[in-house]
Amino acid sequence: MAEKALPTDPKYDQYDFPTTAPEPQSGHPGHTTPEQDAQVYQLRSMLEQEGYTQRLDTLTLLRFLRARKFDVNLAKQMFVHCEKWRKEFGTDNLPATFEYPEKPEVFKYYPQYYHKTDKDGRxxxxxxxGKIDLNAMYKITTSERMLQNLVTEYEKLADPRLPACSRKAGKLLETCCTIMDLKGVGVTSIPSVYGYVRQASEISQNYYPERLGKFYLINAPWGFSSFFNVVKGFLDPVTVKKIHVLGGGYQKELLDQVPAENLPVEFGGSCKCEGGCELSDMGPWQEAEWAREPAWAAKEGADATIENADPGYEKKDAEGQEGVQTSA
Structure with missing residues (x-):
């Protein structure tokens, strides 16, 4: 399929980063058919008729349509369900208002963090x-706050992380590269880990569709492959193809995807961030050349909202931007 400019709606589409996907996959920005463009318009019109005014930009609607194989009615149902959850959870307010001072202590038991980029720019x-100890963590924080932190990081993935990565890579990046370390997770603890993985997967698939680029499960214990075959039943086949289950000898395959200088030393890379990689949040979103103030930062206090799930900056011509990529 020939590459083309993203058909945009001036009311909702205000991007200051590239809007053409790097790979020519059907239904991805810059690689849509006239019928798919019409489906974006149809979905937006249906949602407008029901009173929705936020997150109706083309990139967002395309993600929901791809997640539902371009069935407009199913994509609409998914979008409406997501908006209901966002309102009940208070998602729009979290990036600007949620504070997590206990993070360093929680991370002693359960590190979860964004750190630099892979070779595709994600x-x-x-x-x-492996270090999860729920009893110890619940003396420091609550399950509700842990979930709020998870969602806050998903929101920050959409803005500012992905836009900054897209600017630096010169192509649209909409997904991330996930590394899940299972070191220390024995077969006996799999059920509790399974419960978390399923919950996190449901949040990701239902409310943040089309955000997974590559997924590496490393240090997988004996018997995990059998367990994963069960988990596959809850995942879309397209998602399953992105997942790589690796044992202790994962370094070569991981380094094929991640530059050594971007991978923490403990995983076979050479990165040693001052103060530790886990708390550094290093990446293009911290670099002045690529970073921009996220849209939610312009809102104040509890009234903070994210509009259209895009940065909302001065609109620029997409063709002049080509010159990007991609949560959990």
């Missing part, structure tokens, strides 16, 4: 499940 997201 943000890297890392989780270490």
């Amino acid at each position: 943000p890297i997201y890392i989780e270490k499940l």
Whole structure:
């Protein structure tokens, strides 16, 4: 399929980063058919008729349509369900208002963080499940606050992380590269880990569709492959193809995807951030050349909202931007 400019709606589409996907996959920005463009318009019109005014930009609607194989009615149902959850959870307010001072203590038991980029320019997201001790963590924080932190980071993935990565890569990046370390997770603890993985997967698939680029499960214990075959039943086949289950000898395959200088030393890379990689939040979103103030930062206090899930900056011509990529 020939590459083309993203058909945009001036009311909702205000991007200051590239809007053409790097790979020519059907239904992805810059690689849509006239019928798919019409489906975006149809979905937006249906949602407007029901009173929705936020997150109706083309990139967002395309993600929901792809997640539902371009069935407009199913995509609409998914979008409406997501908006209901966002309102009940208070999602729009979290990036600007949620504070997590207990993070360093929580991370002693359950590190989960974004750190630099892979070779495709995607943000890297890392989780270490082996140290999870729920009893110890609940003396420091609550399950509700942990979930709020998870959602806050999903929102920050959409803005500012992905836009900054897209600017630096010169192509649209909409997904992330996830590394989930299972070191220390024994077969006996799999059920509790399974419960978390399923919950996190449901949040990701239902409310943040089309955000997974690559997923590496490393240090997988004996028997995990059998367990994963069960988990596959809850995942879309397209998602399953992105998942790589690796044992202790994962370094070569991981370094094929992640530059050594961007991968923490403990995983076979050479990165040693001052103060530790887990708390550094290093990446293009911290670099002045690529970073921009996120839209939610312009809102104040509890009234903070994210409009259209895009940065909302001065609109620029998409063709003049080509010159990007991609949560959990």
